Amino acid sequence: MRWLRVRELVRKEFIQVFRDKRNRPILVLSPLIQLVLFGYVVTTDVRDIRVGAVDHSKTPESRRLLESFDANPTFRILYRLEDPKALDRLILRQKVDLGIWIPPDFQAKVRKQKTAAVQVIADGSMSNMAAVRIAYTSNVVDGYNTRLLQEHIKRKIQYGEIDLRVRTWYNPNLDSQFYYVPGIVAFLVMLLSLLLTSMAIVREKESGTMEQLIVTPLRPFEMILGKTIPFILIAQAQMIMVALFALFWFNIPMKGSAPLLMAATCIFLLSTLGIGLFISTVSRTQQQAMMTNFFFIVPFFMLSGFVFPIANMPLGVQWLTHLDPLRHFLVIIRGIFLKGTGIAVLWPQFLELAVLGGVVFAGAVLRFQKRLD
Amino acid sequence: MHSEAVTVTDLVKRFGDFTAVDHVTFTVRAGEIFGFLGPNGAGKSTTIRMLCGIITPTSGSGHVAGFDLFRQPERIKESIGYMSQKFSLYPDLTPMENIRFYLGIYAVPPSSWKARTEWVIRATRLESVRHRLTRDLPPGWRQRLALGCALLHRPRLLFLDEPTSGVDPITRRHFWEFIRQLTEEGVTVFVTTHYMDEARHCDRIVMIDAGKIAAIGKPSEIIQKTLPDRPGADLQEAFVALMRGRP
Numbered sequence: 001m002r003w004l005r006v007r008e009l010v011r012k013e014f015i016q017v018f019r020d021k022r023n024r025p026i027l028v029l030s031p032l033i034q035l036v037l038f039g040y041v042v043t044t045d046v047r048d049i050r051v052g053a054v055d056h057s058k059t060p061e062s063r064r065l066l067e068s069f070d071a072n073p074t075f076r077i078l079y080r081l082e083d084p085k086a087l088d089r090l091i092l093r094q095k096v097d098l099g100i101w102i103p104p105d106f107q108a109k110v111r112k113q114k115t116a117a118v119q120v121i122a123d124g125s126m127s128n129m130a131a132v133r134i135a136y137t138s139n140v141v142d143g144y145n146t147r148l149l150q151e152h153i154k155r156k157i158q159y160g161e162i163d164l165r166v167r168t169w170y171n172p173n174l175d176s177q178f179y180y181v182p183g184i185v186a187f188l189v190m191l192l193s194l195l196l197t198s199m200a201i202v203r204e205k206e207s208g209t210m211e212q213l214i215v216t217p218l219r220p221f222e223m224i225l226g227k228t229i230p231f232i233l234i235a236q237a238q239m240i241m242v243a244l245f246a247l248f249w250f251n252i253p254m255k256g257s258a259p260l261l262m263a264a265t266c267i268f269l270l271s272t273l274g275i276g277l278f279i280s281t282v283s284r285t286q287q288q289a290m291m292t293n294f295f296f297i298v299p300f301f302m303l304s305g306f307v308f309p310i311a312n313m314p315l316g317v318q319w320l321t322h323l324d325p326l327r328h329f330l331v332i333i334r335g336i337f338l339k340g341t342g343i344a345v346l347w348p349q350f351l352e353l354a355v356l357g358g359v360v361f362a363g364a365v366l367r368f369q370k371r372l373d
Numbered sequence: 374m375h376s377e378a379v380t381v382t383d384l385v386k387r388f389g390d391f392t393a394v395d396h397v398t399f400t401v402r403a404g405e406i407f408g409f410l411g412p413n414g415a416g417k418s419t420t421i422r423m424l425c426g427i428i429t430p431t432s433g434s435g436h437v438a439g440f441d442l443f444r445q446p447e448r449i450k451e452s453i454g455y456m457s458q459k460f461s462l463y464p465d466l467t468p469m470e471n472i473r474f475y476l477g478i479y480a481v482p483p484s485s486w487k488a489r490t491e492w493v494i495r496a497t498r499l500e501s502v503r504h505r506l507t508r509d510l511p512p513g514w515r516q517r518l519a520l521g522c523a524l525l526h527r528p529r530l531l532f533l534d535e536p537t538s539g540v541d542p543i544t545r546r547h548f549w550e551f552i553r554q555l556t557e558e559g560v561t562v563f564v565t566t567h568y569m570d571e572a573r574h575c576d577r578i579v580m581i582d583a584g585k586i587a588a589i590g591k592p593s594e595i596i597q598k599t600l601p602d603r604p605g606a607d608l609q610e611a612f613v614a615l616m617r618g619r620p
Contacts, residue, residue: 009477208460
């Protein structure tokens with residue numbers, strides 16, 4: 001083990017990475033652009049519900065029901081129609097998200113103290129969004145019911161009420177950006193470290209310089225160090241850059257310890273660099289390496305809990321997610337950013353990530369040695 | 374130093390069903406220029422790649438620079454220089470950066486880097502382009518740089534795989550002069566080529582075809598042995614005659 005060799009390899013790698021003019025925007029600009037794009041695009045908040053209303057009752061009661069929708073900042077009644085069929089067409093063309101049809105007998109039933117039916121039609125093609133919209137709709141109708149009841153009885157209802165006082169911790173406004181932006185930071189670090197490592201080695205194979213290196217006394221382990229140290233440094237720099245951007249652009253709170261986050265990034269990189277090394281041992285060309293990268297990136301993304309909650313997955317798949325380094329890193333990075341969680345709580349994730357990284361990296365190193373001989 | 378720089382016995386390399394090198398036995402003496410001649414696909418590159426530890430032989434035995442081919446490949450790598458037919462330095466680095474990189478990789482003590490760099494730059498006549506990108510140099514200049522980088526650690530044994538392919542005649546002549554100069558300093562040179570006329574620069578040669586040795590010895594001896602009745606014949610004719618004589 002000669003540090004001189006590792007040092008010169010690292011030095012050469014840095015010269016190559018930064019000399020390539022195409023690399024500079026990829027390293028600096030593209031993470032920021034992706035963060036901004038993802039930060040605004042990946043959101044599950046339901047903020048604006050466009051409504052088409054058909055009022056066949058045309059009575060003070062039915063108008064008050066529609067007014068209570070209009071008064072709610074989430075709802076916007078865009079169309080008032082006569083024909084329920086026109087409502088179908090509007091939903092089909094995605095001009096509205098929700099249709100409300102008040103039948104002619106609405107007032108009569110309410111006044112006779114019977115249950116009056118109101119039809120709500122939701123576009124279920126995006127099931128989660130539809131469920132949230134329906135829940136908001138029920139809230140508005142509940143409010144309307146309560147007011148109706150109070151006016152009818154004309155005095156305060158005498159029974160002990162349950163007063164729910166909900167406090168949302170860590171993200172008081174339930175802002176989904178808070179949840180997603182730290183995840184995007186993690187995802188970008190994974191993407192870049194995987195791609196850079198595997199490409200850097202496969203490029204040497206493609207250009208024939210690998211053959212020249214094999215003829216030198218450079219040991220496989222020195223080569224691995226020389227090829228991973230630059231990308232650990234670059235990935236850490238990107239982590240800091242992207243995290244600062246998340247703090248100041250998206251105003252994501254940083255409640256926890258920055259050194260802990262850096263330590264977690266290092267452990268996380270052990271897995272991604274290991275996989276990058278592995279990919280470089282099975283690929284001959286940069287194109288092959290690229291395809292193999294996607295073979296890893298897509299499942300890691302899907303199983304990480306980034307968008308799809310792990311708790312909703314089948315049990316077998318839930319176990320599988322433990323093999324996904326991004327899953328553990330997401331828990332850590334969200335914990336540190338939003339909750340200020342420390343190692344006392346996050347140690348299981350740290351442990352799993354370290355074991356996973358150790359195994360993957362060791363495996364890659366063993367395979368790498370075989371290939372170099 | 375051993376009097377034999379390279380000795381191999383019954384060296385075999387198979388790729389699946391295909392036998393690229395078939396029971397090859399020869400010796401390279403210290404201080405000579407040893408030529409490995411044969412047409413494309415004869416097994417020249419495979420042999421040189423086995424001797425340098427890039428690929429593992431299927432069977433056989435051998436020593437390179439005094440070290441066992443199978444048990445001490447890393448020691449071999451410290452003692453040899455290698456230049457391949459494919460240009461294999463970093464095109465996005467300058468000659469100076471390439472030289473510094475290989476000085477580091479061969480763990481040459483940094484105190485002698487400056488002198489060693491100047492020596493190589495001068496010997497390969499790259500003074501005027503030392504800070505240009507290697508990618509922008511003409512092929513002959515790049516080849517000289519590759520040769521220079523293979524000599525940075527002062528190897529006693531130099532392997533050159535088709536060093537002159539695709540290089541103009543004047544550069545080729547300069548190249549052989551330089552190689553001769555190296556052997557005068559005691560370096561052993563093992564060189565493969567498919568140019569028959571280059572054999573005259575070699576002290577001894579092996580002629581290889583389809584993985585088997587067809588002839589071995591001094592070029593003049595081979596001609597004489599193969600075509601005893603034609604005193605003016607050249608190596609090309611001897612080679613053709615050798616091929617014709619085979620089943």
